[in-house]
Amino acid sequence: HSVALALALPCTRVFAMAAPDLKRRKFSEEDVQSGKSFPKNKIKVLLLEGVSAKGIQILKDDGFQVEALKTALTEDELVEKVKDLHILGIRSKTQVTRRVIEASNRLLAMACFCIGTDQIDLKAAQERGIPVFNAPFANTRSVAELIIGNIVGLSRRIGECTAQMHRGAWFKQAVGCFEIRGKTLGIVGYGHIGAQVSVLAEA
DSSP states (O other), X not given: OGGGGGGTOSSOEEEEOOOOOGGGSOOOHHHHHHTOOOOGGGXXXXXXXXXXXXXXXXXXXXXXXEEEOSSOOOHHHHHHHGGGOSEEEEOSSOOXXXXXXXXXXXXXXXXXXXXXXXXXXXXXXHHTTOOEEEOTTTTHHHHHHHHHHHXXXXXXXXXXXHHHHXXXXXXXXXXXXXXXXXXXXXXXXXXXXXXXHHHHHHO
């Protein structure tokens, strides 16, 4: 069921995975004897920091018990919340410490709805056999488009001219402004974002 979180994460990467410590999880005798997967309608999901409404609805439609909050929680609040929790979804403000992870007895997976995973103690998660997902391509295109927009803005001196206009000046001449067509673009760092910038620039 840990993979169910991928429903809300279009592109996921697992950062912490180890053999699960089954002793720490509470399964009923009936569940064990039936040999069936843990029922979805018994799986509790907590999503923090205003996760996408679409992702929340997907999980609800799939039968999970979902609680969604618009803010992050403190360490003490998380310690209480994770005691009966199966899946935790966060963004960048929530800090999932070793204390939080060790307070859980049913946690099956954690997801960062962002690029990084610094906010989770990955070593502690690995020791408990809890996989940690992230969304490495979540805002790649958005950042790449912003970069292209800023390049156009700088080449046309839009920021400077806007500031002058608010002070009452109006420049009718395009002195110092130029088109970006035909120019050479240098990209420092050719990761996911750099690659997308090059695709947009070439187009």
